[in-house]
Amino acid sequence: MPPSIDLRTLKAFAAVAREGNVTRAAEQLHVTQPAVTLQLKRLAADTGVTLFRRTSSGLELTQDGALLAAKAEQVLAALTDFGQTAGHLSTRVRGKLRIGTIIDPEFTRLGAFLKALIEHGPGIETTLRHGMSGEVPEGLRRNELDAGFYLGDPRYHEPSSDIAGEAAAPLFDSRELAQLTYRVVAPPSFASLVRGADWRQLASLPWIGTPPASVHNRLLSRLFADLGLRQNVVAHVDQETSMLAMVRTGVGLSLCRESIALHEQQSNGLIIAENVKIPTKLSFLSLRARSADPTILAAMEAIRRVWG
Numbered sequence: 001m002p003p004s005i006d007l008r009t010l011k012a013f014a015a016v017a018r019e020g021n022v023t024r025a026a027e028q029l030h031v032t033q034p035a036v037t038l039q040l041k042r043l044a045a046d047t048g049v050t051l052f053r054r055t056s057s058g059l060e061l062t063q064d065g066a067l068l069a070a071k072a073e074q075v076l077a078a079l080t081d082f083g084q085t086a087g088h089l090s091t092r093v094r095g096k097l098r099i100g101t102i103i104d105p106e107f108t109r110l111g112a113f114l115k116a117l118i119e120h121g122p123g124i125e126t127t128l129r130h131g132m133s134g135e136v137p138e139g140l141r142r143n144e145l146d147a148g149f150y151l152g153d154p155r156y157h158e159p160s161s162d163i164a165g166e167a168a169a170p171l172f173d174s175r176e177l178a179q180l181t182y183r184v185v186a187p188p189s190f191a192s193l194v195r196g197a198d199w200r201q202l203a204s205l206p207w208i209g210t211p212p213a214s215v216h217n218r219l220l221s222r223l224f225a226d227l228g229l230r231q232n233v234v235a236h237v238d239q240e241t242s243m244l245a246m247v248r249t250g251v252g253l254s255l256c257r258e259s260i261a262l263h264e265q266q267s268n269g270l271i272i273a274e275n276v277k278i279p280t281k282l283s284f285l286s287l288r289a290r291s292a293d294p295t296i297l298a299a300m301e302a303i304r305r306v307w308g
Contacts, residue, residue: 005046007079010072012039013051017069020058094123095295100136100148101128103240107257108149108177108282109306116305121298132238134213137172140287147286147299150174151215154283156222173291175300177307178282182219183261184273187250194253194273199227202273206252208243209233216243216255219278 015025016036026033044051051065061069097117101110110128117124129145137157139145154174184202186194193205203224209231210216224231234252237243240260247254248268255278256264264270284303286296 005043009039009043010075012036013043014069014072014076016040016052016059017061017065017072020060022059093121093294093298096125096127096146097295097299098127098129098139098144098146099299100139100145100150101130102133102136102149102151112306113302116302117299120301120305121295124295124298132211132213133215134218136285138213140172140285146290146293147284147296149177150283150285151180152218152280154285156218170288172285173288174283174285175303175307176281176283177303180280180282181258182216182255182278182280183258184253184276185244185247185256185261185264186253186271186273187247188269188271189250190253191271194271196275197273199223199276200229202253202276203227203229203231205232206234207231208246208252208254209236210243211236211238214238215280219280220255223278 011029012025012031012035015028016022019025019028022033022036022040026036029036040051047068049064049068050062051068052059053062054060101108105111114126117126129139129148131139133149133151134157136145136148136150137154139148154172158171184194186205190205194202207220212218212221220231235246237246240256243254244256244260244264246252247264247270253273258277261270261272265272284300284307286299290296
């Protein structure tokens, strides 16, 4: 049977092999010199191998001793790695994170965000739920989401006051990621009507409407309400691709991100209303009441790493 070697003996052998001196090895291990000498004798007896030979400067490994010393270092390194891994697992953030995603993943840098989240919180299991940005705050309220991306002003979804009539505490923690601009696009046949037009003139033209939860609806409904105007909606869609397709076929006007508007102008000849635009922002939301939740903290750290 192979010899049974305890870790203390292995550590003593490795220390003497590195130092070439029993006294220095004993100091390094915080044990007595006789204890180290005894462990070396026991190891030599158990293995039947001559480990060292004496020289004028101290102890020198034999060829067999050098081979065993290399193996001892591997075992001790593996033990250290085992301990570090166990410690990491015991403190690793665990849990599930339901993330509300919107628009195209390239724009929200979704892939980079998920990569950073896996690196920072490898014990977190993520679930993505794609929808319209107005659905994210409601999903947080109903505990259907833990965090998510949002277009627009999150204060739109905050309660204005509590029962006593005082300003209510904010429901959401919001981290602004980017500023962006929305533009009005129209079919080429609308060119003479759209060029130089203001919001009042545009409101009466045919529009393609979107659901209340969409950023297009929220931005336009508030703008037209503030101006006392009624938007002339002639059709409704719930997908941005369908909306743009209807603009291309001449149905009516629509709102879209400036980058998309410029692409559509270049590729499909759509007209951009040059006198009007709506600024807004992309944010990442979570409930303020859960700001100390380890999974939320991990998500916010991943967002910081990706968006700065």
